[in-house]
Every structure is written in structure tokens, then in C-alpha cells.
Amino acid sequence: MIAAGALAACGRIDFVLAHDAGNALDADAERAMWKVDGVVGSSGNQISITAAAGDLLVLDVDPGSHPDEVVSIADDTGDVFAMLPNGTQMLNGDVGFQLYYVEGARAGQHTISVTMASGMSTGLVVWDVAGIATSGAVDTVNGTSEAAATTLPETPEITTSIRGEFVLAVATLGEGFTGLAAGSPFTIDSNLGGDAFSHLADASAPIAAYQAIWEQQPAGTYCSAIAGFLTAP
Numbered sequence: 001m002i003a004a005g006a007l008a009a010c011g012r013i014d015f016v017l018a019h020d021a022g023n024a025l026d027a028d029a030e031r032a033m034w035k036v037d038g039v040v041g042s043s044g045n046q047i048s049i050t051a052a053a054g055d056l057l058v059l060d061v062d063p064g065s066h067p068d069e070v071v072s073i074a075d076d077t078g079d080v081f082a083m084l085p086n087g088t089q090m091l092n093g094d095v096g097f098q099l100y101y102v103e104g105a106r107a108g109q110h111t112i113s114v115t116m117a118s119g120m121s122t123g124l125v126v127w128d129v130a131g132i133a134t135s136g137a138v139d140t141v142n143g144t145s146e147a148a149a150t151t152l153p154e155t156p157e158i159t160t161s162i163r164g165e166f167v168l169a170v171a172t173l174g175e176g177f178t179g180l181a182a183g184s185p186f187t188i189d190s191n192l193g194g195d196a197f198s199h200l201a202d203a204s205a206p207i208a209a210y211q212a213i214w215e216q217q218p219a220g221t222y223c224s225a226i227a228g229f230l231t232a233p
Helices: none
Strands: 035-044 046-051 056-063 070-075 082-091 094-102 108-116 122-130 138-150 166-173 176-180 186-190 196-200 214-217 220-229
Touching: 035 046, 035 186, 035 196, 046 056, 046 122, 056 070, 056 108, 056 166, 070 094, 082 220, 094 138, 094 166, 094 220, 108 122, 122 166, 122 186, 166 214, 176 186
Parallel strands: 082 138
Antiparallel strands: 035 122, 046 108, 056 094, 056 122, 070 108, 082 094, 138 220, 166 196, 166 220, 176 214, 186 196
């Protein structure tokens, strides 16, 4: 959202988790299907993450000023970020967030520079995920803009196509993030700027309908999206 240590329009800047989400085992090949190798968050216009060859990178850009939107994204490795389908969602008449991705990333450190229309800084969160298809990885993406005020912001549902699909969920909240709803199958990756960034925790989850539900206090408006990515064949 805005510079670290300051209050953001949609909440406070707090923590980002970098963690290993565990492995899913393919019943036939008995091999790891996907693994979250890192999650990094930053307030500014540049962020860095290290990837292995062929990894999936997903970038969330959460404008720190309004109105604002992405003008360009440059990755110093030469990888090109594409916008996810339904990757822009709106909140209070402005862009709430924009989601981008790279399939089959180059190995090494990626320094990603984001230029905003306002010239101002922005909130950035990037995921590095191993074991995802290097082409045709995007399965389903659903989003909602201008959602009514609630203490339980949620994504739409998506139905996965394969067991162990990687499912990512994000939301820009009108009030401050306070956690996941009770019984949620998702895990928290970040609450940068008081917003919500999560993924489905079970890397061997069965084919089913999934949605992320978080908590915010007090009740506030929000926008959200949920995306499913297919694993490598």
C-alpha cells in the first residue's frame, strides 16, 4: 500500500511469511507436485525474489494511492509478466489490486520494477512456486469488485480440475485484516498493508470447490480474486 511503518489506506503494514508449504505426492509417480519456495512483500516500486528454473511467479500490485494503476513491469532477468485473467479488481471506484504472473521463470534472483501511473510507490507481494506447468498453467480465475461491507470478506468459488492444484487467493480490504475465518483450508502468506494474501494449504487437496474467507474489523468493503494453477505434467 504505502511506505513501511506508515498507516495505509486499507490498513496497517504488518508481516509477510516466507515458508515451505509442503509437498503433494502424485499417486502414480510418487513425486512432489508443487511447493511454495518463497513469498516476499514490499512497499515501494521494486521487489526481489529468487526462483529455480521453470518456477511460477505471481505478482500482486496493490496501489498505495488512488486513483492509480500499473503502467509497466520490468524483470531484470528478461522474464515478461502477463496479467492474469480477471486480474484487476476494483474497490471504491479505484483499482484495488492487479495480478500478474510468469510461467517457466528463469533461474536466479528476479528484481521486479513496477511503474505506476501516479509515479508513487505501491504495495507488492510476489510468490515463487515450484512444480507448476511451464505453459498453460492458469486453470480458473474468479474475482469480485466493489463487494458490500462485511466482517468476513471472501473470494468467489473456483472448482479445481486436478488433485493438488495450486490455489492462490488475495483481497484488498476496506478495513484491517485480522485473520482467516475459522476452519479455512487456506494459509496466510502476508497481510501487507492490512490486506489478505493466502494459498490453499493442502498441496494434495482433492478436486472440489474452494474459496478463501478472511476476517476484518470493523466491517468494510473489499475486492478479491482466487486463481487455480495446474501442476507440471
